[in-house]
Amino acid sequence: MKTNIGVFFGGRSVEHEVAVISAVQAMNAIDTQKYDITPIYITKNGEMYHSPEMLNISEFKNIPALLEKSKNVTMVKQGEKFNIVELKKGLFKKVLCSIDIAFPIVHGTNCEDGSLTGWFELLGIPYVSCDVLSAAVGMDKAVFKYVLQKADVPVLDCVQFYAKEYVANSDKYIAKIEKQFSYPLIVKPANLGSSVGISKANDKDELITAIKDAMNYASKILVEPAVTSLRELNCSVVGDTDSCKTSVIEEPVMSDEILSYKDKYQGGGKGAKGAKSGGSKGSGMASLYRKIPADISDKIKQDVEEYAKQTFKAIGANGVVRIDFLYDTENDKVYVNEINTIPGSLSFYLWEPKGVKYSELLDKLIELGFKRARVRENLQFSFDTNILDNDMSFGTKGSKM
């Protein structure tokens, strides 16, 4: 029997559509000689639906019509099986199929931040991608920096604060920022993607405006120095904490000071130059203008590869990630900027130039997911004896030591 892969995609995130594209690409690239695929689409309000038609991207042009012919489902553990069951009114749930491993293809908050993998952990199903901790660390731009600083990986320092603290005491925070850094500065919401709420501030007035704007999107804000002679470099890493490898390095080409949502997903903004690449059908991140491989010195290439691997290990990542760097060309230094623990298009276009076919990449990711499940199975999570059977002499308050 073939291994059945449950591909969970979409989700309650601003990057919902990008995730649909990434997932449909992946489902069409999976080796069907080896695997069966069960698509499970998570709507923008968190409901789950299944239909074999979900392998066809054009079905997503009219989502209500697609849902009409799909089945409303969820996953339950029944005995040793992870069943996808149809949700019907009434008592009885109909089992549609069992899946062997969950493959999440979601981007952004409420999804890529570990919330979906948390559900997989709870049920105990093997799954592809980062675990809860590494996904959550990767989603919070400030916490991510702190972990990397501890691991001696170069990042730009930041000042972080919560919106409420700032509103109550804005002068204190502005003074703190101005004491620590000089302009220009970059203001970011701590946990969003796609450049939402990010802006550059050249002076105090702009800083105040930028913070106000960022507070519309998140309750935690961070401010860091802006790299003015900037080139951006991205590198994918595949593996686990035992061993990992780096892909070729790409240079996304900016059309403005800040790589915008438009640049990333709608084929470049004003004046974008460079080769349109990726070689993928179905666009997604591949519609961004990018240079692959990036035209950089051997030293910068080595630094990026080394820091990418160190970053992967520092957060305890698993599967495929993409690590994005800020390259300060004036000082010839690179800084890790952020990690995408479920990158757009699963970064397949960075592996193809290394001779890794997309189907082989997916194979590897599935293998890594099963490997982690085997390792965890051998760790002891519970004891067979039930301490509640014993004399309850410690009383009813519990006694966690």
Ligand SMILES: Nc1ncnc2c1ncn2[C@@H]1O[C@H](COP(=O)(O)OP(=O)(O)O)[C@@H](O)[C@H]1O
């Ligand atoms: N410190 C910085 N200096 C200069 N530009 C930056 C800096 N941080 C971010 N940017 C610009 O803003 C874009 C989005 O920031 P990033 O941290 O990658 O957030 P997102 O998660 O939204 O992609 C980057 O791709 C880059 O163009």
Ligand SMILES: [Mg+2]
């Ligand atoms: Mg980014």
